[in-house]
Amino acid sequence: MFAIDAFLRFLAASARHGGALLAVGVFGGLLIPPLADALHWFIAPNVVMLMTLVLLRVDMRGAVFHLKRPARLVAIILFHALVAPVLVWAAIQPLSLDPGIAGALVIFATGCAATSSAAFARLVGLDAELTLLATVATTLLVPLTAPPMVHALIGIDLALSLPAFMARLGLVVGVPLLLSLLIHRLAGAERLAPLGPAIDGAVVWIVVLYGFGVMKGLADRLLDDPWWVAQAATAAFVVNFGLNLATTLAFAILIPLGGWRPAAAAGLMGGNRNMALYLAILPAAADPRVGLFFALCQFPLFLSPFLLRPIYAGARRWGGRKARGAAP
Numbered sequence: 001m002f003a004i005d006a007f008l009r010f011l012a013a014s015a016r017h018g019g020a021l022l023a024v025g026v027f028g029g030l031l032i033p034p035l036a037d038a039l040h041w042f043i044a045p046n047v048v049m050l051m052t053l054v055l056l057r058v059d060m061r062g063a064v065f066h067l068k069r070p071a072r073l074v075a076i077i078l079f080h081a082l083v084a085p086v087l088v089w090a091a092i093q094p095l096s097l098d099p100g101i102a103g104a105l106v107i108f109a110t111g112c113a114a115t116s117s118a119a120f121a122r123l124v125g126l127d128a129e130l131t132l133l134a135t136v137a138t139t140l141l142v143p144l145t146a147p148p149m150v151h152a153l154i155g156i157d158l159a160l161s162l163p164a165f166m167a168r169l170g171l172v173v174g175v176p177l178l179l180s181l182l183i184h185r186l187a188g189a190e191r192l193a194p195l196g197p198a199i200d201g202a203v204v205w206i207v208v209l210y211g212f213g214v215m216k217g218l219a220d221r222l223l224d225d226p227w228w229v230a231q232a233a234t235a236a237f238v239v240n241f242g243l244n245l246a247t248t249l250a251f252a253i254l255i256p257l258g259g260w261r262p263a264a265a266a267g268l269m270g271g272n273r274n275m276a277l278y279l280a281i282l283p284a285a286a287d288p289r290v291g292l293f294f295a296l297c298q299f300p301l302f303l304s305p306f307l308l309r310p311i312y313a314g315a316r317r318w319g320g321r322k323a324r325g326a327a328p
Contacts, residue, residue: 008195008198010201011197011198011199011200011201011202011205012197012198012200012201013201014201014202014204014205015123015197015198015200015201015203015204018123018200018201018203018204018305019123019124019305019306019307019309020306021204021205021208022204022207022208022211022302022303022305022306023302023303023306024208025207025208025209025210025211025212025302026211026215026298026299026302026303028208028211028212029211029212029213029214029215029216029218030215030218030219030222031219032212033215033216033217033219033220035212036212036213036214036215036216036217036218036219037216039209039212039213040213040214040216041213042209042210042213043210043213043214043276044171046206046209046210046213047115047171047172047210047276048171048172048175048176048179049176049206050115050116050119050176050203050206050207050210051115051172051173051176052175052176052179052180052183053119053199053202053203053206054118054119054128054132054176054203055132055176055177055180056180056183056184056192056199057122057128057196057199057200057203058128058129058132059128059129062127062128062129062130063129063132063133065129066129066130066133067133072130072262073130073133073134073137075251075255076130076134076251076266076269077134077137077138077141079247079250079251079255079266079270080113080134080138080247080266080269080270081110081138081141081142081145081146081149082145082149083250084109084110084243084246084247084270085106085109085110085149085150085153086153087109087243087246088105088106088108088109088239088243089106089109089153089154091242092105092106097235098228098231098232098289100232100289100290100293101231101232101235101289101293102154103154103156103290104232104235104289104290104293104294105235105239105293106150106153106154107146107150107154107156107158107278107290108236108239108273108275108293108294108297109239109243109273110142110145110146110149110150110158111142111146111273111274111275111278112135112138112139112141112142112273112274113131113134113135113138113139113269113270113272113273113274114135114269114272114273114274114301115135115172115274116207116210116272116301117131117132117134117135117268117269117272118131118132118135119200119203119204119207120268120272120304120305121265121268121269122200122203123200123204123305123309124268124305124308124309124312125261125309125312125313126261126262126264126265126268126312127261127262127265128265130262130265130266131265131266131268131269134266134269135269136173138269139169139172139173139274140169146158158278207302211298211302214276214295214298215295215298218292218295218296221292221295228289229292229296232289232292232293232296233296233299235293236293236296236297236299236300237299237300239271240271240272240297240300240301240304241271241300241304242271243267243270243271244267244268244270244271244272244304244308245267246267246270247263247266247267247270247271248260248263248264248266248267248270249263249267250263251263251266251267252264260315264312264315268304268308271300271304272301272304273297273301275294275295275297275298278294
């Protein structure tokens with residue numbers, strides 16, 4: 001019993017230091033290639049485990065609240081799938097970017113939200129339920145929205161196989177949903193509630209292991225053309241945090257969502273896109289460096305909770321002082 005309690009405390013502590021651990025994961029996989037090779041096989045089961053734990057932490061009342069007021073959710077989905085790619089395309093037009101980087105930036109902006117978005121939102125104190133619903137919705141829609149957007153903006157035929165995509169969707173969403181429902185049924189809400197911090201810590205470690213595995217082969221590719229890699233890595237950070245900021249401002253100012261917290265949640269998922277799907281279906285005629293760019297996108301994705309958490313914490317303190325000042 002002592003060992004179990006100690007392990008649960010360790011996981012809860014991991015959740016509190018999740019941002020730093022995620023940074024260790026993504027850099028560790030790059031700096032220790034044998035470890036990245038050894039854990040690469042774990043990527044698929046890792047995604048299933050991650051989504052299962054995320055679903056275990058869903059506040060059903062919060063999810064139902066968003067579903068009963070769908071305008072906000074629909075606005076986020078449409079901005080994510082249709083507006084963001086146009087913004088990125090327009091932003092790069094005046095720039096003399098490498099064609100591989102320019103094309104990859106637009107394709108990136110058409111991607112669905114990263115599977116880890118809801119977990120990251122919880123880590124930094126944002127609306128995890130809103131993020132989860134939007135993530136699932138954009139994942140369902142990406143085979144319908146991404147190919148025409150990519151073709152219209154940059155003329156690349158992004159051939160997404162619908163049967164293959166649905167099979168993948170069943171693995172990363174359907175299986176975790178069934179597993180989470182089974183665990184809820186067997187354990188019960190009362191037993192699961194006190195384990196919340198430990199579940200969050202387990203999510204952190206699963207994402208860390210994913211970070212190790214997804215870096216397989218990247219170190220060798222970095223040495224082939226370090227100058228191009230430096231440009232691509234800079235572009236990956238700019239598009240991630242740029243879309244995050246643009247989406248947050250859009251929903252905080254132009255299309256108010258009811259406060260900074262849901263707007264920031266929309267921004268976080270707007271910057272963190274799921275590139276694993278595209279790595280598997282890029283056409284043979286595509287620039288091979290596009291795939292390398294997608295691998296580099298893992299760095300801002302994993303570092304975003306670490307880098308942005310202080311900003312969100314400051315926003316919460318500011319919001320609290322403003323609310324107290326407005327109280328009668």
